[in-house]
Amino acid sequence: MDERELELFFGPQHMGMVGNFSITLKVRGDRVVEARANPGYLHRGFAKMMEYRVWIQNFPLVCRINVMDPDPYELIYAMGVEELAGIEVPERAKYIRTIVMELSRLASHLAWIWAYGNALGFDTIGQWSMGDRDYIIDLLEFLTGGRIYHIYIWPGGVRRDLPDGFEEKTLKILDTLEGHLPEYDDVFFNNRLFVTRARGVAKITKEEAIELGATGQVLRATGVKMDIRKLEPYAAYPYLDFEIPVREDGDSYSRMMLIREEMDQSISIIRQCFKKMPKGPVYHRVPNPFKWKVPKGETYVRMESARGELGLYMVSTGEDKPYRVHFRPPSLPHGILILEKLLKGASIADVGHIMMSLYIAAPEVDR
Amino acid sequence: MKIMDREENLREEILSVFKNTEVSSPKRKRLTVITEKALISEVMKFLKDRGFKQLCAISCIDWIEEKEFELIYHLSSFESGIHAMVKTKIDRENPVMKSMIPVFTNAQTYEREIWEMFGVQFEGNPRLIPLFLDRWRDIPPFRKDFDIREYVKRTFDVIPSLEEKQNG
Amino acid sequence: MDRGKISKWLKYPEKMGHKYSLWAIYFATGCGIMEIPPVLTSRWDAERFGVLPAATPRQANLFLITGYVSVKTLRPIVRTYELMREPKYTVGFGSCPINGGMYWDSYNTIKRVDKYIPIDGWIAGCMPRPESIFIAVTKLWMMIDKGAATGYIRYRENYRYYRENQERILGKLDWPPLYPEKMGEDNG
Numbered sequence A: 001m002d003e004r005e006l007e008l009f010f011g012p013q014h015m016g017m018v019g020n021f022s023i024t025l026k027v028r029g030d031r032v033v034e035a036r037a038n039p040g041y042l043h044r045g046f047a048k049m050m051e052y053r054v055w056i057q058n059f060p061l062v063c064r065i066n067v068m069d070p071d072p073y074e075l076i077y078a079m080g081v082e083e084l085a086g087i088e089v090p091e092r093a094k095y096i097r098t099i100v101m102e103l104s105r106l107a108s109h110l111a112w113i114w115a116y117g118n119a120l121g122f123d124t125i126g127q128w129s130m131g132d133r134d135y136i137i138d139l140l141e142f143l144t145g146g147r148i149y150h151i152y153i154w155p156g157g158v159r160r161d162l163p164d165g166f167e168e169k170t171l172k173i174l175d176t177l178e179g180h181l182p183e184y185d186d187v188f189f190n191n192r193l194f195v196t197r198a199r200g201v202a203k204i205t206k207e208e209a210i211e212l213g214a215t216g217q218v219l220r221a222t223g224v225k226m227d228i229r230k231l232e233p234y235a236a237y238p239y240l241d242f243e244i245p246v247r248e249d250g251d252s253y254s255r256m257m258l259i260r261e262e263m264d265q266s267i268s269i270i271r272q273c274f275k276k277m278p279k280g281p282v283y284h285r286v287p288n289p290f291k292w293k294v295p296k297g298e299t300y301v302r303m304e305s306a307r308g309e310l311g312l313y314m315v316s317t318g319e320d321k322p323y324r325v326h327f328r329p330p331s332l333p334h335g336i337l338i339l340e341k342l343l344k345g346a347s348i349a350d351v352g353h354i355m356m357s358l359y360i361a362a363p364e365v366d367r
Numbered sequence B: 001m002k003i004m005d006r007e008e009n010l011r012e013e014i015l016s017v018f019k020n021t022e023v024s025s026p027k028r029k030r031l032t033v034i035t036e037k038a039l040i041s042e043v044m045k046f047l048k049d050r051g052f053k054q055l056c057a058i059s060c061i062d063w064i065e066e067k068e069f070e071l072i073y074h075l076s077s078f079e080s081g082i083h084a085m086v087k088t089k090i091d092r093e094n095p096v097m098k099s100m101i102p103v104f105t106n107a108q109t110y111e112r113e114i115w116e117m118f119g120v121q122f123e124g125n126p127r128l129i130p131l132f133l134d135r136w137r138d139i140p141p142f143r144k145d146f147d148i149r150e151y152v153k154r155t156f157d158v159i160p161s162l163e164e165k166q167n168g
Numbered sequence C: 001m002d003r004g005k006i007s008k009w010l011k012y013p014e015k016m017g018h019k020y021s022l023w024a025i026y027f028a029t030g031c032g033i034m035e036i037p038p039v040l041t042s043r044w045d046a047e048r049f050g051v052l053p054a055a056t057p058r059q060a061n062l063f064l065i066t067g068y069v070s071v072k073t074l075r076p077i078v079r080t081y082e083l084m085r086e087p088k089y090t091v092g093f094g095s096c097p098i099n100g101g102m103y104w105d106s107y108n109t110i111k112r113v114d115k116y117i118p119i120d121g122w123i124a125g126c127m128p129r130p131e132s133i134f135i136a137v138t139k140l141w142m143m144i145d146k147g148a149a150t151g152y153i154r155y156r157e158n159y160r161y162y163r164e165n166q167e168r169i170l171g172k173l174d175w176p177p178l179y180p181e182k183m184g185e186d187n188g
Helices: A046-050 A054-064 A072-085 A091-120 A123-144 A166-189 A192-198 A206-211 A216-220 A252-276 A331-343 A350-359 A362-366 B007-015 B037-049 B105-120 B147-158 B162-166 C007-012 C014-020 C030-039 C071-083 C097-099 C129-148 C151-157 C160-172 C182-184
Strands: A005-011 A022-028 A033-038 A296-304 A306-317 A324-328 B022-024 B030-034 B056-065 B068-076 B083-091 B094-097 B122-125 C022-027 C053-054 C064-065 C091-092 C121-123
Touching: A005 A350, A022 A331, A022 A350, A033 A331, A033 A350, A046 A054, A046 A324, A046 A362, A054 A072, A072 A091, A072 A296, A072 A306, A091 A123, A091 A166, A091 A192, A091 A350, A091 C030, A123 A166, A123 C030, A166 A252, A192 A252, A206 A216, A206 A296, A216 A252, A216 A306, A216 A331, A252 A350, A306 B056, A306 B068, A324 B056, A331 A350, A331 A362, A331 B105, A362 C007, B007 B022, B007 B030, B007 B037, B007 C014, B037 B068, B037 B083, B056 B105, B068 C022, B083 B094, B105 B122, C007 C014, C014 C129, C030 C064, C030 C129, C064 C071, C091 C097, C091 C129, C091 C151, C121 C129, C151 C160, C160 C182
Parallel strands: B030 B083, B094 B122, C022 C053, C022 C064, C064 C091, C091 C121
Antiparallel strands: A005 A022, A022 A033, A296 A306, A306 A324, B022 B030, B056 B068, B068 B083
8 A cells, every 4th residue: 555654743732632732743654653742832931030030039930830730849949949048947847848749749640630531532530530639729729829829838848837627628538539549440540441552552661761861650660660759858758658659561551550559659648747747837937038148059959740850950149039940840851752752653543642641741841 | 977978989989080070979969070071971971880870951051251151961870869960161152062962862852952042052963953932033042141021022012902003 | 591582592593602602622822721621520510601622723612812822832823713713702811811921021922912813801810710711701601692702803804913913923924814805905
């Protein structure tokens, strides 16, 4: 059969695309010969804008880098400022930060289950997981006052203590969520349609994953037990007992199952935090934020966001504004080189599905 | 101190091999290597053989007063958990750097970003094409002499709204 | 359906049809898209209001500009808007399309979207709550009833103004004008 090579534009306005992202595919028949990721539809130039704002003004900015998982960005920026300025964080604030991180991870994973389910045609699971995500968003709203963007974490701690009744409400919602998870397994994760569709698709080996800069689920699905929460514990993670789920196959299925297994761990971490949390202050006072000059220096801080290693390299020249801020988002390597590599040879029907399985957040790639 | 042993050993090892290189370990699990432009790929290869298997990111700083760009290669080791920063400075007037793709494949994207945002040329990178910006016509935006507020005024704010246009 | 509306249905069937089948184009232009899934799914269920996501611009008549618009996104937005059939309604969602919002000094985001495509209504806030989408939808119903949602007519009348602004930011556009007859005369 005579087959021509065609160029196919996938996105940004496309039903199979989550977020504003585009891929240019070269296809022969329904096989992808070559894929070129084309990001930049969400580029806002955060690093540059942050150089124009004083240290504290940057907090409302950084959380907007990734709308699906905003809290890790607040925390990492706070960690960077704390390290430059030499501020200690009170114990209680560390636990509260950990709770916020894990709630954000849960919300992000639930949103992704919706997206992934929709991409594969499982509508039911999406209706459930989005409903459950809203419980968590309500919790965060109760805690911080904002549904999506919280601006709750500050250098030196968190903005205010947990409100009355937060613990009971959270534990109740975690119980509900834990009760729903086996139903998720029945309808989606153990569903034969999902398993046959995802198993063996978009395989990546351990060596390739490391070489191409993979972190998070993409790397852990290939058998590397790498998680910054264990490698270089921050916040309250050193005091907590949790597992890092790892799989060996490196395919779509393993990556998605890791997301599912991490949700169990997050629920357990939040429960432990409530048990172990000491009483006490939740922030150390910082100097007048509008005149605050952070001492000269540079720092690289890193943490595990929902998608992988999030890094921040920040340079201060002793002024009231940062001199240079550089984020290392986990989705950047996943969204360009790894995506292009995995799409080669895939069928067109799998393109959206492979992109979802890599857990790519387009706003994070572009910044 | 016992826990700093690995960093200390690495420091001595690097210093014994490379000249004109400064190595320090500002805190636990951090290593800073400052070296000259020509040695960068050798240092990176050396570190790669010692467990630093992943290139996390490449940062660039525009030191406008010194007329220099500083490039920072972030390497990460999963075995020891150390994060290493390999730094070098290049000329700002004629910013050219050798591409690190032969050592780390994923340098491609990071170099592409720096090429677009700072205008640093990476020799040997086959894919220096715009990554984020759409038909950018000004100087690279992350340079310190690019004033975003002035740019916004002269690009977006001068366009009249429909009412202004209709009322003359 | 309420009986009082039957006469209205008989009198203006097209208006009622547009009102109760607002199909929103599936285009995630910015971070506002994060509030769309909850709106579409079990908790808020936008289908009660006749709002559904539509995969292709040809079948959609509602364009929700969800969040900031970068220069690179403006091109597909204009293209998508021009592909939609009339009557079409646009709603700016969030602070950023109104005046740049958070990104008022970013070199890569459009500050006022209504300089490039006409907007029928705005939802302010960052991020607006899902309820506000329903308020916007009911408001849009009222506007359609009164014949006030005239963005697409404004676009046709002032096509040259819009096209010139688009080309000022994006450079020469590589598709022909939607209303070539409007390009020659001076309507400014």
